Amino acid sequence: MxxxxxxxxxxxxxxxxxxxxxxxxxxxxxxxxxxxxxxxxxxxxxxxxxxxxxxxxxxxxxADIIETLRNQADKLFHTSNLYYSEQQAKLAETIINHSFPGKVFFCNSGTEANEAAFKLMRKHAHQSSINDPVILALKGSFHGRTTSSMSMTGQKSIREGFGDLVPGVHFVTENDEDSLVDAFEQYGDRIAGIIMEPILGEGGIHPLSVSFVETARKLTHETGALLIFDEIQTGMGRTGKMFCFEHFGFAPDAFTLAKALGSGFPIGALIVSDEHSTILGRGDHGSTFGGNHLACAIAYETFRVIQSRxxxxxxxxxxxxxxxxxxxxxxxxxxxxxxxxxxxxxxxxxxxxxxxxxxxxxxxxxxxxxxxxxxxxxxxxxxxxxxxxxxxxxxxxxxxxxxx
Ligand SMILES: Cc1ncc(COP(=O)(O)O)c(C=O)c1O
Missing domain, CATH: 3.90.1150.10 (Aspartate Aminotransferase, domain 1)
Structure with a gap:
């Protein structure tokens, strides 16, 4: 047909x-x-x-994206993460060169990138001997549709109808520094990390204020919690910088990408700073398709096009x-x-x-x-x-x- x-x-x-x-x-x-x-x-x-x-x-x-797709399709679509990949290695280097020293985990979508971020925060807490970790997220947030991404999503309409979600997520009000400080006072060292979109997208395009984000950075530095930005909607040049966090003048400990990373070809990524890049180790996470040859070649070309024009x-x-x-x-x-x-x-x-x-x-x-x-x-x-x-x-x- x-x-x-x-x-x-x-x-x-x-x-x-x-x-x-x-x-x-x-x-x-x-x-x-x-x-x-x-x-x-x-x-x-x-x-x-x-x-x-x-x-x-x-x-x-x-045209350049199509040519890359055709050339890579002629050579190789997929081999799996059992083997090394030139396209993955080159793309990871490019992402790191555009952000901060660290390492990348590849997956296929935004929700999977946030799933990886969720596991990063939970493993970080586990390694710090925190048995009942708390993850902070924002009330108006949207992080995806898998169970843990949904658990970090504040919007009620997304969460409803599925019973109990993953426990241990506490919501703070976006751009309300008191709400953030209260949460850190309440949970202190139990906080494994906080995830936030620099601009709440599905929540109605609400940019986070510099002072709110600075407070989050300060509190996470003090307690050792991870500050994670969900750049799935704001990344890849959308806000006038390659990544939106560049507007703040400091970096998070990790951030997630998907959507425009592959110019329409499915790919997601979790980028973790050097200091925290060994939290997830061999066997802790994986994906059959994550970072396959086609997706990575296209994403690499996407960076090149944005950069060269x-x-x-x-x-x-x-x-x-x-x-x-x-x-x-x-x-x-x-x-x-x-x-x-x-x-x-x-x-x-x-x-x-x-x-x-x-x-x-x-x-x-x-x-x-x-x-x-x-x-x-x-x-x-x-x-x-x-x-x-x-x-x-x-x-x-x-x-x-x-x-x-
Ligand atoms: C900020 C943000 N995070 C995560 C997601 C989920 O991405 P995906 O639909 O690729 O799973 C979205 C999708 O709209 C998003 O806007």
Whole structure:
């Protein structure tokens, strides 16, 4: 069966018949993409302000990524972690060169990267003879859908319906330093680590304040707990730096990556500083697919492309334009309540449910994400041109007008 010959209705019918209904899908499917533009099954074009939820950061059909994929596919897809891998070794060196001295564990997704982070914190506690460790996480956080990632996810809607999750996770309020200090007073040396997204993404694009993160760094240094950043959504240039923690001027003990690391090819990673890089040792963790030849070759090329072009500067300039434009739209249209974010990771809080606006945007030719009930999330390719950014914002402005 050639899927490209199916109509949208046929695709929808097959999906409803054969795929477990875990997703609230928009009534559309895409066939191909070129740069910042996606084309649906009827060849209608859309500006992509979503990047597959911060994944295709370099847009669609990026020639160097495709060439790398083809070359590596010609040679070797997969051999397993029973053997050494040139692609893995080169990618690990690149990630470390862009972050801090340390080591990398490879897996296939964001939730798996956080699963590895969870095990790192638990093993760290075990090695320090802490029998009842506590892991701190943030109330509005999202870290994934496996049981331990879910256990570290504060959002109730994600946790509900599965009974007791992994015990020992305590939630503190984001950007509330008192809540953080209270937790350290309450649990002290029992705290194995704290995990946080530098910008809470699924929670509605809430950037953490520098002082909150600094307090977390200070307290974790004092107690020996691990400070871990989940950079799954903010990493790979999205905020104007390769990794968002660079804005803070200090490093965490570990961080997790996935999404844009593989430009759309599944890969995840846990990066651990040298000091803590032996906590997980032989046999402590593993993955059949983790860091396979194809994924690592593409991720390595993703770094090379971001680095070799002026992409991080482009994030700054297009983000500045985007914020100014949103502010001017907001002056005319009172549906906009707040605009926040960093780089091209921008949230627009509305006074009405954002899903209905995102649905109308699709009709008008813009793919945009709705999150946290009332927030529109703007995450275009980080190499988007000014022209396409303008085009997308024109559509958004026009669509918001329709709701006035
Ligand atoms: C911050 C963050 N962490 C973890 C995840 C989970 O990643 P994945 O869906 O690849 O398992 C996501 C996904 O949206 C995320 O935004």
């Amino acid at each position: 050639n899927l490209t010959e199916l109509s949208f209705k046929e695709v929808k019918d097959l999906t409803e018949k054969y795929i477990i209904d875990t997703y609230n899908r928009y009534p559309i499917g895409f066939r191909y993409g070129v740069g910042e533009t996606l084309f649906d099954l009827n060849d209608k074009p859309y500006i992509d302000f979503q990047c597959g939820i911060s994944v295709t950061n370099l847009g669609h059909g990026e 002026d992409i991080l500067t482009n994030v700054e300039t297009t983000a500045e334009y985007c914020i100014q434009r949103l502010q001017s739209i907001g002056q005319k249209n009172k549906l906009i309540k707040d605009i926040r974010g960093r780089g091209l990771h921008i949230g627009v809080e509305l006074t009405i449910p954002s899903r209905q606006v995102a649905e109308k945007c699709l009709i008008n030719g813009l793919v945009i994400n709705a999150t946290a009930n009332t927030v529109l999330r703007i995450m275009p390719p980080i190499n988007i041109t000014q022209e396409k950014m303008e085009e997308g914002l024109d559509i958004l402005e026009k669509t918001l007008e329709e709701f006035k």
